[in-house]
Amino acid sequence: MSVLITNIGELTTQDTDAAVLRGAAVVLEGERVSWIGPAAAAPAADEAYDAGGRAGLPGWVDSHTHLVFAGDRTTEFEARMAGQEYAAGGIAVTVRATRAAGDYDLMRLLLARVAEAAAGGTTYLETKTGYGLDVAHEARSARLAAGAVDEVTYLGAHLVPEGWDADAYTDLVAGPMLDAVLPHVRWADVFCETGAFTRDQSRHVLEACAAAGLGLRVHGNQLGPGDGVALAVEFGAASVDHVNHLSEGDVEALAGTWTGFAGDGTPGTVATCLPACDLSTRQPFPPARRLLDAGVQVALASNCNPGTSYTSSMGFCVATAVLQMGLTVHEAVRAATYGGALALRRHTGDDADGRRAVGSLAVGHRADLQLLDAPSATHLAYRPGMPLVHAVWKAGRRVR
Numbered sequence: 001m002s003v004l005i006t007n008i009g010e011l012t013t014q015d016t017d018a019a020v021l022r023g024a025a026v027v028l029e030g031e032r033v034s035w036i037g038p039a040a041a042a043p044a045a046d047e048a049y050d051a052g053g054r055a056g057l058p059g060w061v062d063s064h065t066h067l068v069f070a071g072d073r074t075t076e077f078e079a080r081m082a083g084q085e086y087a088a089g090g091i092a093v094t095v096r097a098t099r100a101a102g103d104y105d106l107m108r109l110l111l112a113r114v115a116e117a118a119a120g121g122t123t124y125l126e127t128k129t130g131y132g133l134d135v136a137h138e139a140r141s142a143r144l145a146a147g148a149v150d151e152v153t154y155l156g157a158h159l160v161p162e163g164w165d166a167d168a169y170t171d172l173v174a175g176p177m178l179d180a181v182l183p184h185v186r187w188a189d190v191f192c193e194t195g196a197f198t199r200d201q202s203r204h205v206l207e208a209c210a211a212a213g214l215g216l217r218v219h220g221n222q223l224g225p226g227d228g229v230a231l232a233v234e235f236g237a238a239s240v241d242h243v244n245h246l247s248e249g250d251v252e253a254l255a256g257t258w259t260g261f262a263g264d265g266t267p268g269t270v271a272t273c274l275p276a277c278d279l280s281t282r283q284p285f286p287p288a289r290r291l292l293d294a295g296v297q298v299a300l301a302s303n304c305n306p307g308t309s310y311t312s313s314m315g316f317c318v319a320t321a322v323l324q325m326g327l328t329v330h331e332a333v334r335a336a337t338y339g340g341a342l343a344l345r346r347h348t349g350d351d352a353d354g355r356r357a358v359g360s361l362a363v364g365h366r367a368d369l370q371l372l373d374a375p376s377a378t379h380l381a382y383r384p385g386m387p388l389v390h391a392v393w394k395a396g397r398r399v400r
C-alpha cells in the first residue's frame with residue numbers, strides 16, 4: 001500500500017543536508033518513505049493526499065518523558081507559582097499514587113497520554129519508569145511502558161524512597177531491581193542532583209546498567225551546577241537532560257564528544273533541553289545557543305510528567321525554544337526531530353537492516369510525517385499555542 005502526499009508547500013526534511021523543499025511530495029510505501037522530490041515529478045501511488053500547500057515536517061521525536069504515573073501534583077504546582085522552589089522530594093507524592101493504582105488503570109492513563117502526544121504530532125516516544133521505586137512496581141512500570149511506547153528507560157534511580165538508606169537503595173537499583181526491569185527496557189537513567197543521587201551513587205547505577213547492556217542517559221545540572229554532564233560524558237551516555245546550569249568546562253566536554261561526527265559513526269552525548277519544565281520550575285533556560293555554537297547536538301523534549309512539566313506538546317517546546325532560548329525555527333524543529341532521534345540513537349537505519357531511521361525524512365527512513373495547518377514551520381513559533389497539527393502519519397499509517 002503506497003500513499004502519495006503531494007502539494008506540500010514547504011517540506012522540512014531534517015535529513016543530512018537539513019533540506020527544505022518547496023512544492024514537494026512524499027511517497028510512503030508501507031512503513032517507509034520510498035520517494036521525496038518535486039510534486040510535479042512524483043510517481044503514482046495507490047492513494048493520493050493533497051496537502052493543499054501546507055507545511056510538512058518529520059513527526060516529533062520526544063526523547064524524554066515520564067508517562068507511567070497516577071495522580072497529579074496541582075497543589076505542588078500552585079505552591080510553586082506562589083514562590084516555593086521545586087525540590088526532588090515531590091516525586092514521592094507520585095510514587096504513592098502510582099503504587100496504589102491497579103495495572104488496568106495505570107495502563108489506561110499511560111495510553112491516554114500516548115494518544116495526546118500523537119495528536120500533537122509526536123511519532124516516536126520514549127518514556128521512563130521512576131514512580132515505582134521498588135522491585136515489583138518498577139518492573140510493572142517497565143512492562144506497561146514497553147507495551148505503549150517506542151523506547152523505555154529504567155529510572156529506578158529517580159529518588160531514594162522514604163524509609164531507605166541511600167546506599168542500600170542504590171544497591172537495590174543496581175542489582176535486583178535492574179534484573180527485574182531488564183527484559184522491558186533499552187535505556188537506563190539516573191537523577192544526579194542534590195536531593196536525589198550523588199555522583200558516586202549515580203556512577204554505581206550507571207556502571208551496573210552499562211554492564212547489563214543498557215544504553216545510558218543522565219538527568220543532570222537541572223537545579224544547580226553538578227556532576228551530571230561530566231558523568232554522562234565519562235560513560236558515553238547518549239544524552240544528558242535538563243542541562244540548565246552548565247560551566248564552560250561542561251560545554252567543552254560535551255562539544256568534545258561530537259568532534260568528527262558528520263551524521264554517521266557513533267554520536268556523542270546529546271544535550272537535551274526541556275523548556276516546558278524550565279517554565280514550570282522557574283529554572284533559567286539551558287544555554288542552547290551556546291551549546292549549538294560550540295558544536296554540541298541539542299534535542300528538545302517535553303519531559304511530560306506530573307511534577308515539573310505536565311505537557312506533551314512538542315509544538316509548545318519548539319515555540320519556547322525559539323521565543324525564549326534564541327534558536328531559529330529550523331534549529332528548534334531539528335532539535336525536536338533529528339536531535340531526539342540522535343538522543344535515542346535512532347537517527348540511522350535503512351532498508352538493509354530493517355531498523356528504520358526516525359526524526360528525518362529520506363528514502364528508507366520510517367514514514368513519520370506531520371502536516372501543519374500553516375504554510376511554513378515558522379508558524380509554530382509565530383502562532384504559539386495554536387493547534388497547528390493537521391495530519392500525522394506514523395510508520396506510514398495515518399494516526400490523525
Ligand SMILES: N=CN[C@@H](CCC(=O)O)C(=O)O
Nearest residue numbers: 090091191219303305307308
Ligand atoms: N528531574 C527529575 N525528574 C523529573 C521530575 C519528576 C517529578 O518531579 O515528578 C524531571 O525530569 O523533571
Ligand SMILES: [Zn+2]
Nearest residue numbers: 064066219303
Ligand atoms: Zn525527566
